[in-house]
């Protein structure tokens with residue numbers, strides 16, 4: 001019966017030498033850069049190191065690890081390193097940056113009001129999804145303010161999508177006004193009606 | 203709110219959209235009545251005054267309310283041969299794939315994390331002894347880990363009641379357990395000795411790393427309850443705990459699409475499993 | 485009027501309101517609709533089920549639409565060649581060019597009207613026959 005052997009002690013994956021982390025993060029192989037990125041937060045100069053590494057890194061998996069390290073730091077400064085990647089021409093980079101910001105809600109929240117006023121509509125649109133991870137009241141207030149001044153229908157739609165989840169009766173008025181501003185956009189009319197139904201009036 | 207009240211269709215959809223986004227679980231209209239009753243139970247249990255109040259509480263993820271709600275409408279018990287289609291996939295596909303690069307006598311490592319009170323790692327052991335023709339050709343090492351030392355103690359003891367054994371045939375119970383009394387059975391000593399248990403927090407890299415690398419990891423019904431930061435860290439830990447080309451199986455209501463892009467999606471005999479990519483080296 | 489009752493469309497978009505809007509447009513014309521929230525869930529769906537068309541957004545969590553399309557086209561599956569309609573809010577040349585390089589059959593700029601979506605779905609499902 002004992003076909004399954006009594007286990008031997010597991011082969012440990014070798015842990016890298018802490019002194020080499022900085023060097024490995026920039027110059028190592030794919031695996032070394034990944035491992036280094038995962039350990040960088042232990043170092044005092046982690047932020048500038050990760051900033052440089054991110055600007056050079058081309059491998060998606062290693063970029064993920066760098067973003068995770070920045071999310072773990074969870075500071076307004078580490079969020080600021082991620083934000084420029086929301087403007088990337090590469091959709092995969094925008095996605096990775098947005099996912100990282102969502103994993104650090106407190107730090108991302110600091111930048112959110114600015115992002116929702118960004119000159120680039122695509123950035124405002126992505127920023128709406130950051131609001132989703134904030135406490136509902138903060139998210140709704142920021143999104144209602146955005147909708148009141150927003151001229152781009154797609155940005156409004158992104159904000160309405162999140163408001164359908166976070167909104168309260170107080171959001172209904174802004175939603176109603178938005179509908180009258182885009183009479184030519186059937187999708188917005190539909191989104192607004194659905195969001196209002198979801199939020200309800202109770 | 204009391205439990206005679208109802209929630210509206212729009213409220214149901216609002217909650218269903220939230221859970222779908224967060225966990226990947228789909229709540230269709232056909233299940234509405236059943237799910238609705240469970241939601242109302244949770245509204246009452248959390249002393250929420252209204253659906254809106256409850257929904258805000260759920261979203262804030264205070265006191266693991268997402269987990270409580272999901273537990274309210276899923277069978278949350280762990281028992282032997284639970285999700286046996288995944289065990290079938292393990293013996294018919296995943297191990298076949300893993301041994302292509304191994305030689306007889308090599309080690310195959312399987313990790314059940316979280317293993318709770320041990321039903322899962324012991325099920326894997328029994329299933330392989332019963333259903334994998336090459337079981338004698340390799341050294342199979344099974345490790346069960348959990349964050350909770352109390353469940354680990356129970357797992358190592360290996361004593362189970364009727365309900366835990368309900369999916370096992372009398373022959374299997376006869377073969378792998380001995381009865382302690384009318385209500386309790388203990389896993390045979392040999393089998394207990396062949397599964398190693400260890401305490402591991404999935405989001406602590408210094409605890410996951412010493413477990414080494416595995417061919418297959420079963421990580422069921424835990425990742426989906428983590429927040430976004432913990433999901434990322436746990437996924438990276440699991441990646442490091444897999445050999446290149448190694449597989450990870452989640453619970454049947456879970457999807458890696460809500461957790462991490464690090465793994466490849468694969469399909470084997472109707473089951474979706476995830477894989478650490480092979481290294482691309484010439 | 486054509487009958488699309490056997491045509492299966494996979495809608496991949498992270499916005500619930502968008503998916504609902506597309507679903508009602510397509511179901512009204514007899515299409516069968518499945519949904520996914522991002523590229524990874526989309527890949528899970530195409531591994532388990534057959535589709536005649538995928539409608540895919542660009543910006544989505546975990547896996548964007550362009551990466552989804554790359555991955556789909558690089559797999560050697562019967563379904564790898566299905567027509568894919570990419571939708572995005574960006575009318576920027578970069579995304580459009582990336583979608584084309586990744587193997588998109590067509591690119592629609594959001595917001596999209598229900599009639600437009602249904603029209604293109606009909607064209608691509610017809611062409612797939």
Ligand SMILES: C[S@@+](CC[C@H](N)C(=O)[O-])C[C@H]1O[C@@H](n2cnc3c(N)ncnc32)[C@H](O)[C@@H]1O
Pocket residue numbers: 279280281315316317318319322347348349350353402403404405421422423424453
């Ligand atoms: C619902 S059970 C899942 C057990 C089993 N995999 C199954 O599907 O039946 C959840 C288990 O996760 C464990 N757990 C929770 N957080 C954990 C963590 N951070 N690391 C490891 N285990 C954890 C709990 O102790 C509990 O035993």
